[in-house]
Amino acid sequence: MSDNYLILIPTEPTWTPDDTAADKAGTIVAELTPDAEEVEGFILDEVEFFDAGDNFESVKCPHCDADVTDWWSGAMDRANELAFGDLGVSMPCCGRPSSLNDLVYDMPQGFAQFAITVTEPGIEQLDDATLRRIGEALGHPVRAIWQKV
Ligand SMILES: [Zn+2]
Known part of the structure; x- marks a missing residue:
């Protein structure tokens, strides 16, 4: 269960x-x-x-829709070291700025x-x-x- x-x-x-x-x-x-x-x-x-939790499947770029799931865990580790005080990221796919809070998470x-x-x-x-x-x-x-x- x-x-x-x-x-x-x-x-x-x-x-x-x-x-x-x-x-x-x-x-x-x-x-x-x-x-x-x-x-x-x-x-x-x-x-x-x-x-x-188990409902998590993937992460995509909000700008170009590229799948960035592999990159994301490293980005999370780096943000975690700063106690999530700075969620800003430069997307690996298209180089555009975003926030870890604004990525397209499924779910x-x-x-x-x-x-x-x-x-x-x-x-x-x-x-x-x-x-x-x-x-x-x-x-x-x-x-x-x-x-x-
Ligand atoms: Zn992108």
């Missing part, structure tokens, strides 16, 4: 909400996942990487200093309108990460 998590993070890695906004967004998420084991929102001391992954995690959410997707609603409650657009471990 694998464990499933839904993790909602702001699209901007260093952005964090105030308590009121975090509670409001957490309430909406809890209503959307009535069968979940646990819904929890938290602010971290530093930016952390939230991965998709989605990302960096954040705030997250709402749902343990065993009991749902498998959220539509764009629902994600927008969570983002409006939080005060910043969010990204959904479906993590299987």
Whole structure:
């Protein structure tokens, strides 16, 4: 048996909400996942990487669509040494600038200093309108990460 998590993070890695906004967004998420084991929102001391676990397949360049999965793990190691304080990268495929947070992850992954995690959410997707609603409650657009471990 694998464990499933839904993790909602702001699209901007260093952005964090105030308590009121975090509670409001957490309430909406809890209503959307009535069968979940646990819904929890938290602010971290530093930016952390939230991965998709077994749902992770590949990474592509947001500019030219090249598969950069092999290059990516080295880029992650280098960024990790700087505690993810600088996510800027120069893409190996086309040389254009990007951010590790803005690569095309299949399935989605990302960096954040705030997250709402749902343990065993009991749902498998959220539509764009629902994600927008969570983002409006939080005060910043969010990204959904479906993590299987
Ligand atoms: Zn490229």
